[in-house]
Amino acid sequence: MIEMSAKEAENAAEIIEDIIAVSNLKAVDGTRSGIVKLPQGDAGRLKLAASLCRKVAVGKYKQVVHGEWLNFYNDFSTAECDKCGELYEVSPDEKPSREYFNAFKQFYKFCPSCGAKMDGKEKTDVKR
Numbered sequence: 001m002i003e004m005s006a007k008e009a010e011n012a013a014e015i016i017e018d019i020i021a022v023s024n025l026k027a028v029d030g031t032r033s034g035i036v037k038l039p040q041g042d043a044g045r046l047k048l049a050a051s052l053c054r055k056v057a058v059g060k061y062k063q064v065v066h067g068e069w070l071n072f073y074n075d076f077s078t079a080e081c082d083k084c085g086e087l088y089e090v091s092p093d094e095k096p097s098r099e100y101f102n103a104f105k106q107f108y109k110f111c112p113s114c115g116a117k118m119d120g121k122e123k124t125d126v127k128r
C-alpha cells in the first residue's frame with residue numbers, strides 16, 4: 001500500500017486550489033477566462049477535496065489499519081487478529097462451528113485489542 005505523506009497531501013491541496021483559482025479568473029473583458037470552467041457543484045466538490053487534503057497534511061486523519069480474523073486452530077473455536085495476534089474464543093458456550101465463527105466476524109468489525117478494521121486485506125492486493 002502506498003501512503004500519502006503530509007507534503008504530498010499539501011501539494012495535492014495546492015494543485016486543487018490552483019484549479020479553483022484559475023476557474024474563477026476573469027478575462028479583461030469581464031468574461032470568464034475559459035481556462036477551466038467549473039460548474040457550481042464541481043467547484044464545491046473541489047473545495048471539499050482541497051480541504052480534505054489540507055486535513056491529511058496537518059495529520060487530522062490517522063491511517064486505517066485493515067485486519068482479518070484468522071481461524072487460529074482451524075476448528076472455528078478461536079479467532080486471531082492477523083494484525084496484533086490477540087486470540088478470542090469464538091463460542092465459549094457452544095460447540096465451535098463455521099456459523100459461530102462467521103457470526104463472530106460479523107459482530108467484531110474492529111479488533112477490540114488493536115482497533116484494526118476487520119474487513120480483510122487491502123483491496124489493492126486483490127488479483128483480477
Ligand SMILES: [Zn+2]
Binds near residue numbers: 082084086112
Ligand atoms: Zn488486533
